[in-house]
Every structure is written in C-alpha cells, then in structure tokens.
Amino acid sequence: MRTVTSSDVARESGVSRTTVSYVLNDTPGVTISDQTRARVRASAERLGYTPSAAARTLRTGRSDLVLYVLPDWPLGPAVDSLLDHLAGELAERGLSLLVHHQRGGRPLTDLLRVVTPRAVVGFTAFPPADREAMRRAGVQVLGTLLDDPGAAGMFTTSQRGIGRLQVRHLCEAGHRTLGYAAATDPRVSQFVELRLEGVRAACADAGLPAPQVIPVEQSLDSAVQAVRGWRKAAAPPTAVAAYNDDVAIAVLAGLRAQGLTAPDDLAVIGVDDGPAAPFTVPPLTTVSQALDAQARHLAGVVVKGLQGGEAEDLPAWVDLLEVVVRDSA
Amino acid sequence: MRTVTSSDVARESGVSRTTVSYVLNDTPGVTISDQTRARVRASAERLGYTPSAAARTLRTGRSDLVLYVLPDWPLGPAVDSLLDHLAGELAERGLSLLVHHQRGGRPLTDLLRVVTPRAVVGFTAFPPADREAMRRAGVQVLGTLLDDPGAAGMFTTSQRGIGRLQVRHLCEAGHRTLGYAAATDPRVSQFVELRLEGVRAACADAGLPAPQVIPVEQSLDSAVQAVRGWRKAAAPPTAVAAYNDDVAIAVLAGLRAQGLTAPDDLAVIGVDDGPAAPFTVPPLTTVSQALDAQARHLAGVVVKGLQGGEAEDLPAWVDLLEVVVRDSA
C-alpha cells in the first residue's frame, strides 16, 4: 500500500504541489482563492493525506519535536502531571513532546539516529559526551531537574533542599538527634545521595550531630531492623527523615510491629505527599514537591530556551517545597 | 553552526559518500579495505558526525522508531517496568522506543507530522479515525493493553478479569453480599467501568446480588461517607472490592476512623499490590498484575507484529493476575 504524498493531492485537486503546501500549511503572504483552498483540503481529506514528517524535517532543517529524557528509575505519579503540563504548554506552541525512558545506559546518540528533535530536555544531567553529540547534531540541550551545579542556566530543583526542609521541620518540633532512612533501590541512589547531603548540611548548620543513616528495604523485616538499629544507637535519634513516602510508610509499620508509635517513640517525615500519605497510621507528615507548579515553571523555561533565550533571561527558580504537616512528625 | 553531514566525512577521509555509508552502516556484501574503514570511522568520530534521522527515514522509507502511546491518567510504577522491559527488548532488535503521553485528546495525526514511527503500540484502544490515519501513513498499529473486543489479534489484558478475580477471592472467603469502591478520577473511568463489569458478571455468575457501588475520593471524609453508605444499605455488604490500592487504603482509613476493622466489619481487597500494600493497617489483600511478565509478553507480541506476524501467529495471552492474600480480606 503506497503512502499518499502531496503529489497525489496536487493531481487530485488539479494544482501544483506548491499550492498544496501553501494551503495545507496556511502559509502567510500567499493569495489563493477560497475555492482552490477548499478543493485542496477536500482532496487531502479524501485521500487521507498525512505529510511525511521525515521529508518536512529534512527540508526545513528543524522539527517540532521536543524530547524529554527520563531516568530509568521509578518516578511516581507526580512526574506524570509534570509531563502532561509540559506537553500542553508545548502543544500551544505547535510542539510535540515525546518521552524517552533512559534504559541500560545506551548512549543518547542512538536515539538521534531515529529522531531529530528540536530540543532535548533532561530530567537528570547528561553525560558530557552526550551533550556534545547533541550540540553537534544541532539539537538544543535544555535542562535538568536535578541539582547540577555544572549546568549553567539549566532548570534545577533542589534535591538537597528537600533534605534541608525535612531537618528544619524536625528541628522546629524540638528534635536534636536525627536518623535518616535511605532507600536501597540502586536506581535512585543518586537522589538518595543528594537528599542526604541536604540533611547532613542542615544538621551541621543547626549544630546537630550527623544523622544516623540506615537503609530500609520495602519489607516489614527490614523496617523492624532499622527501627531497632536507631533505638540501640549510642545516642538514639528521636526523629527520622525518610527518603520518600514509601520508605516512611515502611518505617511506620516497623514501629507498629514493635508496639511503638510515631511521633512519640520516633517521629517520621517522608517526601512526596503521595496518595497513601493521609491514610497511614498515624497520618504521614511529608514534604510536598508541588510538581504542578514546577511543571509550569519548567514549561516556561523550555519555551524560553527554545526562543533562544540565554541563561540570564530565564525566569528565576522558585523553590516550591512545602511541609504537609500531619501526625507522624 | 552547520551540522556535519556524510559529505564532510567523505571529504575528510578522501572517499565517496557511498563508501562512508557502507562503512558506517556495516552494509553486508561490500568489500572495503580495513584501512579505508578505519580512516572513515576516525573521520566520523573526529567530526562528531551523527547521521540525519530525517534523511535516513525519508530515503529508506522506514524508521527504527516504535511509539508507545500512553493515556493521560496516572498509571503507577508498574508501567515503568513494562516500558523499561519493552525498550530493552526492542533495543536488541535495533529499535528505539519513545513514549507519547496522550494529552487533551489531541489527535494522533498531529504526532505523525513530527515523527514517522515504524509502529505505534497503544495502551488503550485507538479511535477508528486515528487507526485509519496511521494505517494510511504506513504506520503499523500494534496493540492495546485494554479489553478491546474490536481489535483482533491485539494485545489485551483483562480489566474485567481483575474484577472477576476480586469477587472470586471474596466468595471463597465466604462473603455473599459485596460492595464496590469506585475511583472518581474521570481519567480512569474507562478502567473503572471495565473492572466493575467484571465484578458484576462474577456476582451474577455466583448468584450474588449486584454489588453496591459507591465512588470514593482520596479523602478521609469521602471514605467515611462511603463506609456509612454500605453499612446502612438494606442488605449491607460484608466485603468491598476497591478499584485499586489507593481507593482500598482510603476505605481502610474510613473504617478505622469509625472504630471498625477489616476484615471483620468489612473485608477490603485492592488492585496493584503497590509499595504501601504490605504496610497498611491491616495489611492489604490485593490483586497483583504481574506487570513484569506482562511486559515480557507484550514485547514478544510487538516484535512478532513487527516481523509481519498475523493475529494467529501471536503468542496466546496468559493471564497473570494473582491475589496476594494478606489480612484485609
């Protein structure tokens, strides 16, 4: 089955391919009778004509595709809304968003053999080799959601800020000795490190001892062990900051299993404010990332970047982190 | 900054573009001295040459891109692993996977203006107009994860089967009057309907009265109302099947808030076996979808479809649903 091309439409409607192109693209500055326009549109419709993306991209030298590169670890529902928002914002500007789930460390250049995006937006920082390859292929490299001091003018949110905020809340509640419940999934280790750095820095700033870090797996056993670990420490922490809600929920279960309760025996604070947070026992205090607002901001940054804006023109980043206070801490 | 083309590489290495193409694509059946090959590769490397995806696609008439179209509602972490797996499987065959989050109901044809995929895989069924447009653009339409009786030979998992399985488990535990806790998010209504259909059908088959459906939002208030609703019904259900774990978790909280407990006052069964399920109070009985295995299967179907396999050749679908029994039902 041969694909329908603009020549077919031209023949059908008795005009040249030039005219077909003008009509279908609403090219400004050309005067074509309404009658002709209607005829062309009707033919295109009847034949089911879809212009070739490859030919258009090759000819114009630019595509209307923006690629969002996601890491290969689990991201949680918040990222979906970020994507939705970004896609909507880009669509208004005639751009389409496609997402690449980075997998197995295959270099990004493999992807460039398959698509020619106008720009690539990163959730995490790109390796220098990839960045250079994209630049050379004429692709704009647009940003990252991770702390990335090396990437000037890029979009960054503060993983460290999340850790700091957890400590601040715990301090304000009177805690002076803290523990940290780390996640064990190797795919998120980068984030664990960054958040933990924030926790350590905030402890140091506040004159508290360094947090006692215990990794906890998603099992009751592991959580019970972790709770025991903290309680039999030389200076047992009175509160624990968890990598995220999932880890916090496990710790909560570990406490209950030993007849202990939060926050009296051990306060617990999570990160994400996910769907289960209001319903844990006790309800979970957690850091909300306000990803909706972040998404709006990211969209702005991307759009501005696409218009050739420089680092200085980019809207300043507002940190939208917020502690949702419930009962666990 | 001009983009590097194969002409540049040819000039650098003193050969024709033909030879560059042969070398860089490892075209079989041509004999080129190792020395020449090395020279071409070195030039390409030095210049940072990335072949134009657009030109290659235009010329060969086929691309190595597979598009996975996801709906715009929240999908949960299981889908990530499905995507990862599919991407890996496709990569082994030289194909790249890109994901499109369907947004705001914009027609898929808009996407075809931007990319030329070899095939499009759907998570849900495509509207007939889109399907036809893709077919005409020469794109293979490859499947859907949703019950879709109209789509012969497509990949489908059984949303209805999930509902049936919940009922079977509840029946085996001795329950004879059931309730259903529906989700309210309009984006998942399609799934709610399908799962509920399965619940209804299974109830009818078992000679049980129709389930009493109450929508529950992700708030304690709504959950409390729902629990009251079931308890003051003419024939109060002794067990509730929930749309998913999130809804089940809310119902559990609604019970606790009234001093009731599962399963004695009301048994509760979820769907997903998400990270919080083992840690709820009481631990949640839920249906696991074994998405890893499903992903492997989907990958097989897609690959077979790409090779031109017909419906009959496709591997038979094995339902991998399974009840993870904990305490709540």
Added chain:
DNA sequence: CTGAAAGCGCTTACAG
C-alpha cells in the same frame, strides 16, 4: 573494489 547519480517527499525562493 569504489564512485556518480537518482530519488525519497517536502518547502520555498524565484520566474512568469
């Protein structure tokens, strides 16, 4: 064994 040439389907100066 290697190169000149055609052509994929489009857009866009340019000529009429």
Added chain:
DNA sequence: CTGAAAGCGCTTACAG
C-alpha cells in the same frame, strides 16, 4: 495568483 525547479542528507541500484 500559480507553477517549475532546486535542494535538504541520506541510501542504493548501477556503472566502471
């Protein structure tokens, strides 16, 4: 107001 022609960068018969 509309059309003929060039050319985007590649691959691949075909000729030498």
